[in-house]
Amino acid sequence: MSRDWTLPDAGATTRLGAAIARGLAPGEAVLLYGPLGMGKSTLARGLIRALTRPDEDVPSPTFTLVQFYESAPPVAHFDLYRLTRPEEAAEIGLDEALDDGCAVIEWPERLGDDPAAWLGPDRLTVTLAEAGDGRHATVSGVGAWDAKLKDLHV
Numbered sequence: 001m002s003r004d005w006t007l008p009d010a011g012a013t014t015r016l017g018a019a020i021a022r023g024l025a026p027g028e029a030v031l032l033y034g035p036l037g038m039g040k041s042t043l044a045r046g047l048i049r050a051l052t053r054p055d056e057d058v059p060s061p062t063f064t065l066v067q068f069y070e071s072a073p074p075v076a077h078f079d080l081y082r083l084t085r086p087e088e089a090a091e092i093g094l095d096e097a098l099d100d101g102c103a104v105i106e107w108p109e110r111l112g113d114d115p116a117a118w119l120g121p122d123r124l125t126v127t128l129a130e131a132g133d134g135r136h137a138t139v140s141g142v143g144a145w146d147a148k149l150k151d152l153h154v
Contacts, residue, residue, distance in 0.1 A: 001140065001141055001146050001147075001149045001150060002138060002139065002140040003138075003139050003140075003149055003150075003152065004136065004137065004138050004139070005136070005137045006131060006134060006135075006136055006137075007039070007128075007131075007134050007135040007136070007137055008133070008134040010039065010042050012134070012135075012154070013039040013043050013135060013137075014042055014043070014045065014046030015046065015154050016043055016046065016126075016137060016139075016154050017043040017044060017045065017046025017047035017048075017049075017050065018047065018049070018050035019152055019154045020043075020047050020124060020126075020139075020152065021046075021047045021048075021050035021051050023145075023148045023151070023152065024047075024051070024073060024075070024102045025073060025102065025122070025144065026073045026074075026098075026100065026102060027098055027099075027102065027120045027122060028098075028102045028103075028120065028122045028123065028124070028144065028145070029103045029104075029105055029119045029120065029122075029123045029124070030044075030047065030103070030104045030123075030124045030126065031105050031108040031115060031119075031123060031124070031125045031126065032044060032104065032105065032106045032107075032108070032126050032128070033108065033109065033125065033126065033127040033128070034127060034128035034129060038128040038129065038135060039128050039135050040106045040107075040128060041079075041106065043126065043128070043137075044058070044077050044106065045058040047075070047104055048069055048071075048075055048077060051069065051071035051073075051075050052069050052070070052075075056069070058077070060079060061077050061078065061079040062079050062081065062082070063082075065078065065079060065080070065082065065083075065092050066078045066079075066092050066093060066094075066097075068093075068097070071101075073100075073101040073102050074097075074100050074101030075101055075102050075104060076093065076094075076097035076101065076102075076103045077103075077106075078094065078097075078103055078104065078105045078106065079107060080105060080106065080107040080108065081110065083107075083110040086111045086112040089110075089111055089118055090118075094118060098120055103119075116142075121143040122142065122143035122144040123141070123142045123143060123145060124139065124140070124141050124142075124149070125139070125140045125142075126138070127139075139152070
């Protein structure tokens, strides 16, 4: 299943992240695709703050590659932009993050041709693109997210 949203501003992108957070369960991954500046970090921040607290400090993990947050479920925010090999994802804790909680992954294309080989069966893919002054989000689900996507309301 796939759904589309128009996101006229950063607030709408944040709200999409918060809506996704309401459906997340341990073992699930949210894959964020889109060019630089499309709002991947904004969406991730909205998702993480919905799971933690509204004033949670959520820096972009561009240089640290991953940030872990104590929440229910626990969430890890990965920025894979600087990876040179897919195997490096295991070295920074992707497997462990999915064992204990969920993962939000920016630049999942760095996992190679088949990101599913690194992830569990339940995934949500969000592709962000420019749309006038705002953004367009195409959201598709696999596994449990195929059914949960119909109940996603922003």
